Amino acid sequence: MKKGVWLIASSALVVLLALVTLGAGFYMCDYALRPEEHGQQLALDRVKIARRYPGVLEWYDSLHQVGVFRDTVIVGEGGYRLHAVYASARPGAESSARAATLADARAASTFAAPTALLVHGYTDNHLCFLNIARMYRDSLYCNVLIPDLHYHGLSEGRAVQMGWLDRLDIKHFAALSHALWPESPVVVHGVSMGAATTMMLSGEPDLPDYIKGFIEDCGYTSVWDQFAHNLKEEFGLPPFPVLYAASWVCKMKYGWDFKETSCLKQLAKSTRPMLFIHGNQDDFVPFEFLEKLYDAKTQGYKEKWVTEGTEHAKSHIDYPVEYKNYLRLFVERICNL
Helix, strand or coil, X not given: CHHHHHHHHHHHHHHHHHHHHHHHHHXXXXXXHCCCCCCCCHHHHHHHHHHHCCCHHHHHHHHHHCCCEEEEEEECHHHCEEEEEEECCCCCXXXXXXXXXXXXXXXXXXXXXXXXXXXXXXXXXXXXXXXXXXXXXXXXXXXXXXXXXXXXXXXXCCCCCCCCCHHHHHHHHHHHHHHHCCCCCEEEEEECHHXXXXXXXXXXXXXXXXXXXXXXXXXXXXXXXXXXXXHHHHHCCCCCCHXXXXXXXXXXXXXXXXXXXXXXXXXXXXCCCEEEEEECCCCXXXXXXXXXXXXXXXXXXXXXXXXXXXXXXXXXXXXXXXXXXXXXXXXXXXXXX
16 A cells, blocks of 8 residues: 555656646746747847947938948748848949959959858847948948848747758848849858857858858857756756757747757868867856867868957957958958958
């Protein structure tokens, strides 16, 4: 009799723990992938951007008003409408940029400005990338295209995709850039979650030839590693059992799990040039991830730049001149300027 009662009690406890764990998994999945603010409050973002990057909104607004920056929408993965803004290279870019690398004025006249496809981070939107967009357009003489990722900004979507399904959307946006500027080589540049998106894209098979290379700034090794770090830092919890449950819920709801979304696995298949950037004081996406990412790419040209004393996603703020120069040299190298 006592053994029977013990078995019933044990079974009930197991079921209870399973239900609690599953409930925690649903909560953590929604907490991570459906945050209340996800780059859709553009008015608030404008206030933050005005403080962080003085003058950049005036630059963007003036160009937007005269039709230099334009809005567009594509249909991405799953049939969701995805928004982006784009602008052609600054007038005179052809001769100015080419003259920096070639003395032949005749060759300069046939130069096609490169295109920078810029990928924002978690809960950001196209406005949050304007500072880097300005570098590319005004100083590096590039066309720029800045999407709002799935569930961000003015784009549709059900939840944040952490770069995994976003990689396929960015491939669609690369095709759009090729349609806009058919002769232009494309460089994909992402920061934080956008950097993870960039690395995940880099390992895709059959990438079009016009995508010449990638720049990743402070990306994570995998969604699992990043969420495990966040879970420990924010809640003091180990991965088991909550992260396992949340990953299972994500697979059930969105079709992918946290472990399959690995930048390391994608980089192992990547063959095109990549520039890795990370601040050595980054404790949000840990600096230690950089070496793992760099080592994972074993094929093709690669280089890395560590910014001293820099926290998460601030390399372009702390080192604006150096950042611009690294971009210039990398773009010139991979686009044969």
